Amino acid sequence: xxxxxxxxxxxxxxxxxxxxxxxxxxxxxxxxxxxxxxxxxxxxxxxxxxxxxxxxxxxxxxxxxxxxxxxxxxxxxxxxxxxxxxxxxxxxxxxxxxxxxxxxxxxxxxxxxxxxxxxxxxxxxxxxxxxxxxxxxxxxxxxxxxxxxxxxxxxxxxxxxxxxxxxxxxxxxxxxxxxxxxxxxxxxxxxxxxxxxxxxxxxxxxxxxxxxxxxxxxxxxxxxxxxxxxxxxxxxxxxxxxxxxxxxxxxxxxxxxxxxxxxxxxxxxxxxxxxxxxxxxxxxxxxxxxxxxxxxxxxxxxxxxxxxxxxxxxxxxxxxxxxxxxxxxxxxxxxxxxxxxxxxxxxxxxxxxxxxxxxxxxxxxxxxxxxxxxxxxxxxxxxxxxxxxxxxxxxxxxxxxxxxxxxxxxxxxxxxxxxxxxxxxxxxxxxxxxxxxxxxxxxxxxxxxxxxxxxxxxxxxxxxxxxxxxxxxxxxxxxxxxxxxxxxxxxxxxxxxxxxxxxxxxxxxxxxxxxxxxxxxxxxxxxxxxxxxxxx
Numbered sequence: 001x002x003x004x005x006x007x008x009x010x011x012x013x014x015x016x017x018x019x020x021x022x023x024x025x026x027x028x029x030x031x032x033x034x035x036x037x038x039x040x041x042x043x044x045x046x047x048x049x050x051x052x053x054x055x056x057x058x059x060x061x062x063x064x065x066x067x068x069x070x071x072x073x074x075x076x077x078x079x080x081x082x083x084x085x086x087x088x089x090x091x092x093x094x095x096x097x098x099x100x101x102x103x104x105x106x107x108x109x110x111x112x113x114x115x116x117x118x119x120x121x122x123x124x125x126x127x128x129x130x131x132x133x134x135x136x137x138x139x140x141x142x143x144x145x146x147x148x149x150x151x152x153x154x155x156x157x158x159x160x161x162x163x164x165x166x167x168x169x170x171x172x173x174x175x176x177x178x179x180x181x182x183x184x185x186x187x188x189x190x191x192x193x194x195x196x197x198x199x200x201x202x203x204x205x206x207x208x209x210x211x212x213x214x215x216x217x218x219x220x221x222x223x224x225x226x227x228x229x230x231x232x233x234x235x236x237x238x239x240x241x242x243x244x245x246x247x248x249x250x251x252x253x254x255x256x257x258x259x260x261x262x263x264x265x266x267x268x269x270x271x272x273x274x275x276x277x278x279x280x281x282x283x284x285x286x287x288x289x290x291x292x293x294x295x296x297x298x299x300x301x302x303x304x305x306x307x308x309x310x311x312x313x314x315x316x317x318x319x320x321x322x323x324x325x326x327x328x329x330x331x332x333x334x335x336x337x338x339x340x341x342x343x344x345x346x347x348x349x350x351x352x353x354x355x356x357x358x359x360x361x362x363x364x365x366x367x368x369x370x371x372x373x374x375x376x377x378x379x380x381x382x383x384x385x386x387x388x389x390x391x392x393x394x395x396x397x398x399x400x401x402x403x404x405x406x407x408x409x410x411x412x413x414x415x416x417x418x419x420x421x422x423x424x425x426x427x428x429x430x431x432x433x434x435x436x437x438x439x440x441x442x443x444x445x446x447x448x449x450x451x452x453x454x455x456x457x458x459x460x461x462x463x464x465x466x467x468x469x470x471x472x473x474x475x476x477x478x479x480x481x482x483x484x485x486x487x488x489x490x491x492x493x494x495x496x497x498x499x500x501x502x503x504x505x506x507x508x509x510x511x512x513x514x515x516x517x518x519x520x521x522x523x524x525x526x527x528x529x530x531x532x533x534x535x536x
Contacts, residue, residue, distance in 0.1 A: 004070065008063055027064035028071075031087075035072060038086035043496070043511040044400065052093050066094060078488065078501040082509040085495025088130065095129035096332070103336055107301060114300040116241070117142065117230045120210040120223065123307055127329045133211045141214050142227065145188060146234045152184040152192075153235075162235040175254060178237045182252070185231055186274040193217060197224065197271035205314050205326060208307060221271035222248035222307055228270040239268065240297040243306060246286045247271070251297065262295040301337060308333045324351060342373045349383060359387045359394075400511075403435070405518040410437050413461045414477060417519040418498065418506040419526060420486035421465065424479050431489045431506050433497040434464035434516075441474065454478060466491040482530055 002024065009015060034055065058065055072080065072087040103122045106114060121135045153160050157180055161173060173181070189195045198207050198218040206212040213219040213227060225241060225248050232239045232250075242249040247269070255264030267277040269285065283289050298306075308330050315327025331348045335341065349365040352358045366380045366387075403410065413435055415421065420431050439451060439458035451458050454476055461477040468489050486504050488494075498506040504527050508520060 002067055005063065005067055023061060024064045024067070027058075027060035028068040030058070030060055031065050031068035031072070035069070035083055035086050035090065038089070039082050039496075039509060039511055042086075044397075052090070055090060055094065062094065066091060069094075078503070079499070081495035081501070082499045083495075085493070088495075092129050096126055096329075099126045099129065100332070100336055103333070107337065111299055111301075115230075116226050116300055116303055117210070119300050119304045120226045120307065123304060123311075123333060124209040124211055126333055127205075127311065127326065128209060128211075131211070138211055138214065142230055143234075145193070145227075146231050148188045148192065149181070149184045149231060149235060152187050153180060156180060156184065165236060173236045178252070181232065181235045181237045182268075182274065182276075185228070185235075189228070189231075190273040195219075195224065195227075196273065197221065203314060203317065205311060208310055208314075219271075220248075220310070221269070222303070222310065224270040225250050226303070228268070228274065241303050242267065242295060243298040243302060244282065244286070244294055245290060248306065249277075249282065251295070252276075262292050265295070267295075305334070305337060308337070324355065327351060340372055342369055342376065345369050345372075346376065346379065353383055353387060356390065359390050362387045400515050402514065403516055405522065412477075413437060415461075415463060415480060416522040416526060417508050417512060417516045418523045420483045420489065420505060421463075421480045422483045423475060424481055428467050428469065429483055429487070429489060430465035430467045430473070430475070431491075431494070431498070432463045432465055433512065436462050438462065439474075439476070451476070466494060466497070482526075484530070 005024075055065075069087045069091045072083050073091070075084065099122060103126070106119060106122060117139065118135055121133065121138050125131075125133045150163055154163055157177075160177060160180060162177075162181055195217045198204065198220065201207070202220060206216065207218065207220040208223055210223060210226065213223045219227075229239045229241060229250055237252070239250040239252055242251050244267075248271075250268040250270060251265040252268055253259060253265055255261065259265070262279055267279070267282050269275045269277060272285075277285065279295065282295075311326060311330035312334060315324060315330050318324070318326055328348075328351065331344060331351070334344050335348065338344070345365055346369055349362050349369070352362045352365075363384065366384055369376050370380050405413065405416075415432055415435070417432055417434070420429065422429055438460065439446060439462045441449075441451075441458075441462075446452065446458050454460075456476070456478055463475050463477065463480060465473050465475050465480075466489055467473055468491065470491055472493070488501050494506075495509075497509060497512045499509040500507040505523050508516065513520060
């Protein structure tokens with residue numbers, strides 16, 4: 001019944017299964033109640049920070065609660081879209097909270113107990129909380145690669161000390177024996193398994209996630225370096241991470257251990273198939289001279305900082321993700337490591353302000369910035385003023401605006417909520433989730449979008465649509481047409497507005513239907529008419 005829960009039990013435990021069933025049943029009912037309440041409570045706004053407060057104080061085992069959320073997400077068919085939407089949000093929150101707790105515990109350990117691989121897995125888990133990413137599983141995959149390296153090493157040197165060592169053993173090898181390990185690693189990773197640096201799609205976030213590096217066998221310098229370093233250390237070669245500018249490297253000591261002379265080291269480019277470089281060749285790699293400090297070893301925390309920094313930069317570049325989820329996740333991770341970094345705190349406050357979410361949290365962040373750096377009072381004051389105005393406007397909001405199609409001012413509105421449409425000019429598929437009898441955008445938007453060039457200009461109905469590429473757009477009626485072959489629209493917010501896809505159109509959920517009470521019947525009639533004409 002609950003295969004995903006087996007890991008919480010031991011074969012030697014004496015378990016009262018009746019009590020376990022009761023606890024799981026109660027947790028299931030509680031999860032269903034909370035998920036069902038989210039649509040009514042948060043339809044008009046982003047789920048606020050305190051929206052998860054009743055989840056943080058659950059009176060049932062969290063793994064049972066999570067299991068019910070997974071059951072909702074795994075429901076078959078095209079129904080329950082709104083339940084799935086909020087179950088996903090809650091599960092995202094729960095898992096991220098747990099991963100942050102694990103990250104903080106990891107950072108408090110002595111540095112010699114901070115595995116680079118485990119740190120990379122924690123970052124991966126936080127950015128992909130709904131994926132099944134487990135440190136044990138990742139470690140097992142790395143162990144499999146290590147075993148392949150041992151087999152190659154055995155053919156080259158059957159008496160190599162690394163062959164007799166077990167996990168956790170400290171093996172001290174001469175330089176020549178270390179070289180044999182690295183040669184065997186390069187043979188396995190780059191010749192047999194075909195690992196390579198992803199030059200063609202360098203700025204893909206998947207290159208930074210260690211479980212994706214293992215699946216796709218490609219990555220960027222830092223992710224491939226973490227893999228390379230982990231395997232080398234398991235075989236007795238103590239490579240060290242080097243925070244080299246523009247291209248992360250590893251270093252291998254050829255002289256006295258702990259030497260401060262940068263020329264006592266060979267530098268390894270895991271992105272470049274394990275190529276071994278001199279100091280001068282490192283400079284050729286990036287095209288300019290750097291000072292000695294950039295050849296120094298860095299801690300696991302600094303490695304994680306660079307990994308998160310890469311994701312931050314990618315999050316800023318992403319234009320299709322209107323929720324900026326990657327940027328938000330990477331900011332969370334950065335501030336978990338450096339909670340008093342004013343630059344990143346300000347970026348987080350500006351991001352939430354721009355997205356119009358969590359105004360109370362924005363005020364908390366701004367207060368923290370002001371305490372850390374009073375010189376920021378200008379920027380802080382501006383954001384505080386506008387955030388307070390946002391909160392006041394929200395208090396003044398009355399109930400939802402209800403749009404009746406029977407109103408005279410709506411007589412020109414031809415399409416209805418839930419219809420799957422096609423854009424005549426750009427060809428994208430979309431579903432309607434709102435409409436206005438005329439364009440309600442400001443003059444600047446109308447000018448920028450060149451709306452006046454349309455035959456009917458802004459004086460025609462406009463529609464809010466969810467587009468298959470994940471974006472939300474505002475389209476003129478004359479630019480939309482019925483989609484003769486409607487299909488599901490893979491948009492992350494589809495469940496916020498719709499409860500079901502019938503195969504030809506979407507059914508509005510309760511909250512959307514309240515706002516457009518006469519649209520459902522029209523949608524059904526329209527679909528029947530389209531199909532009748534299609535058959536003719």
